Amino acid sequence: MERTFIKDLSKHIDSEVLIKGWVDNRRDHGKLIFLDIRDGGAKVQAVVLPGEAQANAHDLRSEWTVVITALVKARPEKMVNEKELNGSLEIEVKTLEVLAKAQELPFDQKAELNLDTRLDYRPLTLRSSRDRAIFKVQHEILRAYREFLTGENFIEFQAPKLVGEDAEGGGNVFKVEYLYDQTAYLATSPQLYKQMMVGVFERVFATGDVFRAEKHSTTRHTNEYTSLDVEFGFIKDHTDIMRLEARLMHFMVKHLGETCALQFKELGAELPLLKEEFPVMKMRDAQKLILEKTGEDHTNEPDLDPSDERFLCEYARAELGSDFIFITHYPTPKRPFYTFDDPEVPGFTRSFDLLFRGVEITTGGQRIHDPEVLIAKAKARGLDPEKFGFYLQAFKYGMPPHGGWGMGLERLTQKFLGLGNLKEATLFPRDINRIDTRLSKGE
């Protein structure tokens, strides 16, 4: 008999099926044994009636892997559970074979565990309904990202992670011992490569890990994350980039609604509110609004702080009916050297952040495309243009006006699902205390 995936059982009512998976749970009810059986995609309730199969079923424990033949039956109407994919059916086990046993679990998977315990037991805790829902959503976010951009004539490229220089001079880079005692570094972003690729394909994107050697201890940072990057040419200004991103978000929200409704339900999360056009505000205007509404005077600050971002998101939701809001025109010194100054707003850049549910999820903007201006800007920041010789070729040999964004996949997942900590949306988080197992810092 061919295997049936558990998600497809409703197509097989009153037929016999072969299923494979893990025991999620066993409950003995007098003569009947109830099992929840889980495979890669879904769960189903199985009942084992008295008889041969039950002899095996008595020993079963959580996480044992099994092969089952069973009859698929519709549940009586009063037993239907609308909240679950297979809530309207159950399976009656005919034969049951154990493929692999499991040790007794150190805790109940449904228990509220603290984050460190969840991470200590990551290979096990990732099997919980909650975690499976989180990373199924992450998979679909990424799928929507690529599908939308491919449809917009973007080409995906592979940005290298090993780089020769701490090019942006941020200092927050990890050093690598390269061959022959050379030093290399881990890329903090694919920025310079995606700009070079604009010269090649005009519209490019990349999805891959980036590395930040910062000693963070917050709920919104880790030291390695997946950056979703875009860069494209022949733009008028930063508003072309923002329009593309708003369309991407519409596409993504629709895709998540279609593919992850059960996962959102499982996590008690809601799809975001969004308008055809996203609200847009200059940073200085946002600071004035904050002063007006809260009495807090941040109007001379060079950047928004986390409380400002939270306020603006609450304001956008309550007053503008949007969970997304673009803030534009950050001051020149607060943005990287390659950021395009807005000639119409001296001292400020054609840059933007996209805020979503209290935090910045994207940083983007137009970039300088004139090599002379770019070199002058780098020098003014104390950077050595010699180190950028390779990158500068792209500009010397003809570069159109262009720009793009960077966005963290894990943070986006966190905010879509309303998770308290970025690490919950990171499969194997790296931070000051942990690379899989806890680090012994100088102990």
Place this chain on the structure above:
Amino acid sequence: MERTFIKDLSKHIDSEVLIKGWVDNRRDHGKLIFLDIRDGGAKVQAVVLPGEAQANAHDLRSEWTVVITALVKARPEKMVNEKELNGSLEIEVKTLEVLAKAQELPFDQKAELNLDTRLDYRPLTLRSSRDRAIFKVQHEILRAYREFLTGENFIEFQAPKLVGEDAEGGGNVFKVEYLYDQTAYLATSPQLYKQMMVGVFERVFATGDVFRAEKHSTTRHTNEYTSLDVEFGFIKDHTDIMRLEARLMHFMVKHLGETCALQFKELGAELPLLKEEFPVMKMRDAQKLILEKTGEDHTNEPDLDPSDERFLCEYARAELGSDFIFITHYPTPKRPFYTFDDPEVPGFTRSFDLLFRGVEITTGGQRIHDPEVLIAKAKARGLDPEKFGFYLQAFKYGMPPHGGWGMGLERLTQKFLGLGNLKEATLFPRDINRIDTRLSKGE
């Protein structure tokens, strides 16, 4: 007027269009100036008649970026060039605006350049027709890979690149200075993570960079490449994995035929020959065949060497009508500790390589799923199971029979396109001599 992409011009015959792009080439023919204009996706021939636009056109040089309004005209039948996308049309320039100029090129993009020069000038040479074709094909290989696996109920996951241990003990790992003077390493493969993820989603894949600290100097190795990984559970044995991979290759070849015919033509490459079922041969039988056909006795060798792989590919193509051939049952000591021994062929494993056009493009196999066996195997290799504690959780808590493969995106691209060197199929190759610019080894 809204912009038209050059690939879509044939839909606009006899209409006026707005196009944007780079000057690929300028040719003055008496009163007429001919331009090849290129955008992210395609090229078109433009003619500038005497008049206002021609004044600007005289100054144009390769790689200048321009905005053009033009009339799209069908070419007279005898002027049609069947080999090009826009070979049956040309555009008559009405207005021409220069967005950015470019320095004079250091060489003609059509010249035969040696590989080092191509790499020294990568941001420029990637703009050549040849390189654009290579990396468009690479994009489509990756797209086909993900599309096929998603359709087979696989979930994509993000494998970390920073790892805490040189877990497989190969020694060919790059060291990273992590925070607080800790040492981390760059992952040589997502192997251990994808196995852990089998416990979570049963069927998983990952696409991402891996790092090998080897001092290679061959046409088929680099120090950073994109690994396309698969791992899935509930298999009978390694033949389930091979069947999935053969179906993937059929899907990919079909996809490339549909999306990249022009690119294959540009590169003089041909789609592979492939049969519904791929030929399969045990390693020992392959060695016997080599002895019989060539007189070379490698029957006591523990592995195939490059000349064996070339012979087997030539044999498969000539005798079996296939550019692909699976070789199975490599000896236990030649495979990693987690490889499943074949109980029916003592001393040999349920492992395979897929050979394609002369080289191995995939290594795969069934893995050990019993934690006791796995620990014993690790110890027998002198590995410390303590270091694998995190990974071993996946096995202690119930793991089905499983297996998978790893395959290099760049090598696959190289072989599909018949390129002589892997670096031609790597956007920004890292090797003993180069990270973008040439390294000065101990000079």
